[in-house]
Amino acid sequence: MELKNYSTRWTSQRGARPVRIANCSGYKADPGYHMFYQATLGDVDFITGDYLAEVNIAENAQAHALGQHPGWEQTCWDGIEQSIEVLAEKRIKVIVNGGAHNPKGLAEKVHRLVTEKQLDLKVAYVLGDNLFEEMKDVATTGLPPHLDSDNSEVQHSSHTLDLIKKENKPIVSANAYLGARDIVQGLEEGADIIIAGRVADASPVVGAAWYWHSWCYTSYDELAGALIAGHLIECSGYVTGSNFAGFYEYPLDDLYDLIFGIAEVEKDGTCVITKHDAKKGFVTEDTVKCQLLYELQGNVYLNSDAKAILDGVQVKQEGKDRVRVGGVKGLPPPPTTKLAIFYRAGFQSEIVINATGYGTAEKFDLYERMIKFGLSRLGLLDKFDVLEFQRIGIPEPNPRSQLRSTSYLRIFAEAGDEKVNLGLTGLLTEFAMQHYSGFHATSDQRTAIPKPYISYYPAIYPQTSLRTSVNILEPKKTTSADVETRMIPTTPTPRFEALTKRENYETSNPVDLSTLGPTTRCRLGDVVLARSGDKGANANVGFFIPTLLPSAYPPSSPLYAQAWDWLRTYLTKEKLKEMFAESWDPAFFIERVEFPHIYAVHFVVYGVLGRGVSGSSRLDAFAKGMGDWLRDCVVEVPVTLLEGRGIGKGGETVSRSHL
Template sequence: MAAVEYGTRWTEQRGKRPVRIANCSGYKADPGYHMRYQAELGDVDFITGDYLAEVNIAENAQAHAAGQHPGWEQTCWDGIEQTIHILAQKRIKVIVNGGAHNPKGLAEKVQQLITEKGLDLKIAYVLGDNLFEEMKDIRTKGLPPHLDSDNSEVTYANHTLDLLEKNDKPIVSANAYLGAREIVKGLEEGADIIIAGRVADASPVIGAAWYWHSWNSTSYDSLAGALIAGHLIECSGYVTGSNFAGFYEYPLDSLYDITFGIAEVEKDGTCVITKHGAKKGFVTEDTVKCQFLYELQGNVYLNSDVKAILDDVQVQQEGKDRVRVWGIKGAPPPPTTKLAIFYQAGYQSEIVVNATGYGTPQKYDLYERMMRFGLARLGILDKFEVLEFQRIGVPERNPRSQLRSTTSLRIFAESSSPAANLGLASLLSEFAMQHYSGFHSTLDHRTALPKPYLSYYPAIYPQSSLNTSMNILYPTGKTVRICTTPPPRFEPLGKRESYETRNPVDLDSFGKTVRARLGDVVLARSGDKGGNANIGFFIPTRLPSSYAPGSPLYAEAWDWLRSFLTMSKLREMFAESWEGGYHVERVEFAGIYAVHFVVYEVLGRGVSGSSRLDAFAKGMGDWLRDVEVDVPVKFLEGRRKGMGSSNVSAASRL
């Protein structure tokens, strides 16, 4: 589309066609050129960017308060700086949460850039998410309820309430997850670039679609559809081939240097997920299903403006790199929003040592006994809040190389005082020449020294208590503050749904079985929500015609998956990793042939306070896909037919 046509979109096209919203970031690490790509490689109406993982703001909070950090994300600024001329030429609007701790500061910097270049763009920024002043003295004012406080089945991880119960855990940041209402107000005031802090990941997409289609606050089905559209494109390239469980069935060179997703959101909230034709990556039913299942908390997805009811979700390939998503229903939002509180929790250190081959289990037994003996002699064994000896890997039987025979012991420690961690590190020297046969480690033990760390307390906060605003910035330096109000209607959260399959099918009816990896017939995606992990499993759709959606065999595979993958089966598959304090919930998404689980407290306190090697549960789905189970032979044969060299056996060769 020519530049002059771009200039007419807001007066002639708004609301008359689907709005085309491109995403340029899912985390602060995404380089600025992704914003430029989305602007220059094709036609879009909005570019949105999510630069904030849960710990981002906290990491820079103290440095910002001390004047040693600008408070906003550098990659967000880089993107705007690279793209500013294209935005002005094509009249593309930008909505980002890269303002982090200081959206005003980034807005002023962008305004300075616009003034220097003589461009005609209006800047605005969102305030109201930063609740540090309200939360910094919780021992006097009280600690807000935990995010899972409404779930009586959940037992909190150890040390969850340390920030309240101990005096040496000061809060460094507290940010509420805002919705899209401020964004819509800014767009109504003519803003071209909106800089926000901690708005929820999908809120920029909701705001763009809400404004484009002139929805109102109670257009719940439409808002819910936009929420899920935002969820699908918010994570960089996760919907265009990255972090994709079925990657091994595609040329490996198509899986990097990819462009990110675009959502075409229609007036009723349904959407098509796509991408620019230029550069690499792909959008399929399976990549969309994987991203849909990522970081869910069951069948209801929450935002400050709407609840999305997910039970009837459907996806369908419409063409190359075009997948339609529909079936989302909406309901009024909850009266509370998520509040991320981070605090100085103490000190962490990590030691990794290796063992090779014969007698490996006994070697790690010896090393752990020796280290615990040393800590006890120093009088600090009981000074750790967390002290874990984690065994990583299993040596290959009849190994073909030393590397295949080598595994690691990871010693992870947390304490309130650095003295305990320093004592642990001192044992590396004391016992340097007392060890098991074949002992070796990396030459650099910097991670053994104590480092201060932040821990996370996920809370809820009343939306009616927020003091939010949209602020319009003018070249003269004048700012017009427009106060915003909470949603007009709330609906309390009900008990989370959790159930085994309805009308299960007798597993014997599927015929002969063979021991095979679950991943030979099932794809999965897993992720984190604080201390909880979610895992979604589904029957893939990149299949030969005999095993394609709508075929009898495909329907049979779904009947098998939903009947086989019960809560007790998941616990069985966890095996040695299951602990008694965990709580599991299960729902189904029949329209996409998926079974979804949430495992509560499996990640401890979550985020930077987790002792897990995989603290964000990114690998949990692929671990469980590698577990051997009884798989009906006909499903394995159906997966292999017609796949040639790209069939499921390719995974075993990687």
Template sequence: MAGAEYETRWTEQRAKRPVRIANCSGYKADPGYHMKYQAELGDVDFITGDYLAEVNIAENAQAHAEGQHPGWEETAWDGIQQTIEILAEKRIKVIVNGGAHNPKGLAEKVQQLISEKNLPLKVSYVLGDNLFDEVKDVQSKGLPPHLDSDNSEVQVADHTLDLLEKGDKPVVSANAYLGAREIVKGLQEGADIIIAGRVADASPVIGAAWYWYTWKDTDHDALAGALIAGHLIECSGYVTGSNFAGFYEYPLEDLFDLTFGIAEVERDGSCIITKHDAKKGFVTEDTVKCQFLYELQGNIYLNSDVKAILDDIQVKQGDKNRVRVWGIKGAPPPPTTKLAIFYKAGYQSEIVVNATGYGTAEKWDLYEKMMKFGLKRKGILDKFDILEFQRIGIPEPNPRSQLRSTTYLRIFAETSDPAINLGLASLMGEFAMQHFSGFHLSADLRTAVPKPYISYYPALWPQSELKTSVNLLESGKSGAVHTSTFKTTPPPVFQDLGKRDSYETRDPEDLSSFGPTAKARFGDVVLARSGDKGGNANIGFFIPTTLPSSYPPTSPLYAQSWNWLRSFLTIPRLKGMMGESWSDAFWIERVEFPGIMAVHFVVYGVLGRGVSGSSRLDAFAKGMGDWLRDVVVDVPVRFLEGRGKVVENGSEAGGSRL
């Protein structure tokens, strides 16, 4: 198709229908064939990909600087290689952040591929997120404010300021989260493929919709809607059946080898979340609500281009695999953006040992006492940054096998000096024949050998100080590649975030009004999704709508169950449900989303420093929601019976899940 004809077709399409934006990746591990799937299995206008978890860039930063790593994500390149001819044939535009530490390098590699195949495609790359030079010398320049510095109630984790206070913690990477402005400019200048580094996860979707509708940068409601559309599809299959709390009510064969989500974004920013009919997966109100609640910051979702106000969100199932999302409001973005700083923090090691059956609690008491005695005798017990003895699991009563009777002790250690870790490991030999009955190991002790790790400091950085651009590559007749650079500017207006909302329900119902209760697991009547935001965890709970066992929204039980959930699930209640995992060093914020019958919490500090520096077994809080759904609480009998549960003698019969 000739260039003029192509542009005419795009102009006509943009006036007639919503833009279809498909996702091909939510992490660097997603294989390249997902990009090909999205291109070949149906019609889409854009394919976007998020290849970066918070630590990705840092993992490869030093190797890239030493010439031992290309700096970009191999799976992004693999996807483009597999898909390039289809992109040219269908004129699908691609926007990915797979450039990671070296978007220019990946763009040049893609340009070479295009030239070799003589395809009519243009490539550009985004610069400006890499702030390593600006912050590498924190000892003299100081440390930017912590991401949670505006919340006086939050206590940052121990060792959070080691980067500043100790001289042996060099910065390895520092990347600001960019918005969509560079993406929009690249599309306006004719780019078909845009390679970015650390743009925010949803920014490629915002950029695609912004360009399609030629929004102004002050069309905040529309931009906010696109931000949430991007949030809903950014995580691979999380909106099409993966990481879904209600998975057990569906055939297990439907829950893997999934195709990923597609957002059909309307001119006003509302959207329909869907997927290609081919291959497996499903999109329902419940999968969409789960993904909406994932990694939220409360009722305000921030991006460099817009602030999304989420209180009035609505989600409604239409046809099969088509769910409409609307009700998002927008406001100007904050004057700062998130800056992810990673630094060499020291050394980690962990030891895992097993115990079986009788007297397990006493066995762990003995082993911890013995190890601490040995560390004290070596003079290193107080030399650890972190030393935790984590007891994992409880033996099954009257066990039906040895495996059902076996649990773990995980000894996790972080230090600045690897010799301290080695001192811990040496005790395994010293006390090898002084142990409790039945002591055995899961594997060899390679994990006990100290390994260097990088830790995370989430910061704030002024948007006005960013120096951003999009750079368009074009091959001349001689084969030489010419680069045109287009500098970009920050948003024209900002709005301070202000204090985050946090409240208990404003008109609680008397819990006794819901009738008799039975002891049951919380998850028998609610679904949940949890995730991480640095050192904080977020957890959202909601009344399911589209599970096979759900009572329909037209049932009186549906509204009643929401009134019970919002009245029952208070901040003190959550603290109580967290049990021994709660610490007064944590801080909780709570909000509600009545349009989707959800209660949402942010638990500050529960993940320590977060990411690779966290000592938690579940360092990304992905299992926190399912853990809390397994806690036994008093549930009104009417809701249990409404979902097909049999209640006997004041408790759910059998205690099994639906």
């Protein structure tokens, strides 16, 4: 794709070819040099960055309110500062949500940099996502509906409504997830760099493609395709080899220091996911499918501008590091958008102690009884919001070292009153010399000291109630160092479509599993890959048959279709409950759908993460490891499917080769 004629990029080239959009960040931790890489290691039209996880905007809210934090993400500024001259030279436009609580402040800082360097770049910022003032008194004004309020089969965590049912739970942040309309308006006004706060993760990519191809608000198929393109590249290196379930079939040195992904979005909304040739990483059908299945909420992906219907999604390798994604359909957006409300929930403590070898289960039984006895004597046992004794790992039989024989007891506690947690911490000293044989722990239990924590309430908010704007920074005519702001109010889409009940089904035409031949017990992951993630209190996990692992069946092989028949028939909701085993709770609820063109089965498990994010008691609070845990479960698999992967008895790989 020829992009070298930078001077004509926004005239003769706009809309005449696919738009090339590079991602430089998926979280605030991604260093600024990734923006510089995307700007310099190849040609792109836009660079987008997603710097906001659900929790980090809340973590900085209090510090920003106290004047102890600038309100925007430092790594976003670092990237712009490193790249600004290249952006001007190559006429690359930048759209980021790194403005966080203070997009105006970061935009003005960038404008000063542009002015100092005398560059021909126009800076803008988006406002309207921050609803703190509207939400700070919800105890009296009323709490917006919960994100899952339309699903009567979902049971919420027992502490979901603490922020209105209990005292002293002040809200620290409330941010709505905005769409792309404000971004498009800013681009139409000539903006080169747009700083937003909480726009939805994929909205910068949607806005870039919408503007480039001059779509209208009813271009639902096209907008939905761009939405999925944004979903695929929004998470740093997740589409180029990071967080990839099949990583072990590649040289380990190929799996770090990765370049991030690029989406080439075509006029019809289909896209090719790729990367710069420079630096490490790889884009295959399998890395794309893994990321496609990440943090979904079923077969409908929601955004403020369109709903993406994924039932027909297709993923196809076109060449080295080039994967085409299509088959996505669009519908009008819902009348509401997500609203993330965080509040000061109380205090949190975490204690980790070790046990080695013989009698480990009894050792942890003893310690739990002792701590509960002490808490009862202090009158504190029933004062906790959460008190869990979690056993992590099991000692290796006939251990080859003490490390292999050691496992952990994790005591996790949350309470509204700091004194309750301090009572738990005090027992560590009181019972310091009363313990099981071989008791040991880290020398400094800093996490045992109660620390304030924030918890999460995911809500929905009417789009028509939002008051959004894009704000263009322009030099004053009198003094070039000064700036004036031209505010342009924006409005939501004029057409919405109410949400319908989410689809939830077993496979429509199961096969007779006996026709697939004799079976043997092996790990699920010997046949399938997976990706899992969080959606507030819920976790999602998608399983699929790989196509481009070195050991995978060729897509033309009959074994590939047989593996799909087995997976969709075998992996039912009841089977998933069985695999959860001791982790299953009757309060959980499962939704199941299929994506037949990519041979994937997808689940959402409602309620498994408690309140979610920083309020969750789970060790894996963001469900990142859930997919790999379930892939390690032993299941009945047809022998022919294992032999086709070069896997023998017990799941041992006979031979593997690199691509």
